[in-house]
Amino acid sequence: MARPQKKEADKLMAVLPPIRCTHAEKARFKQQAHSMGKSVSEYVRGLLDRPAKPDALALSNDNGETILDPQLVFQLRSIGNNINQAVRKFHIHDDMPDELRECSAVLNQLLTTIFKQLNLE
Numbered sequence: 001m002a003r004p005q006k007k008e009a010d011k012l013m014a015v016l017p018p019i020r021c022t023h024a025e026k027a028r029f030k031q032q033a034h035s036m037g038k039s040v041s042e043y044v045r046g047l048l049d050r051p052a053k054p055d056a057l058a059l060s061n062d063n064g065e066t067i068l069d070p071q072l073v074f075q076l077r078s079i080g081n082n083i084n085q086a087v088r089k090f091h092i093h094d095d096m097p098d099e100l101r102e103c104s105a106v107l108n109q110l111l112t113t114i115f116k117q118l119n120l121e
Contacts, residue, residue: 012041019044032070072114083107086100
């Protein structure tokens with residue numbers, strides 16, 4: 001049985017100009033696309049097609065499911081690692097400085113904002 005024919009409007013025939021990047025950037029783009037279950041072309045089209053707003057925290061896959069921006073996930077993991085190290089240190093010494101308490105309050109506000117934008121409240 002033959003494969004169903006695509007509608008003319010659904011055929012991917014137009015070509016964009018090549019994009020110059022470093023080998024490291026290319027590898028990162030491939031990894032990010034792979035982590036989202038997309039080809040590099042699908043991943044880049046998704047990035048170019050999303051609204052241009054600086055506070056965009058998530059991408060959507062073809063099924064309409066929300067997926068966190070890989071760069072955001074990387075940054076949140078880094079922050080989480082730093083917090084875990086600080087908490088471990090202060091549990092040992094049983095003393096938490098006020099500066100760390102202030103940072104904790106700021107992080108809680110940021111996480112609340114992220115959860116609201118992703119409708120995870």
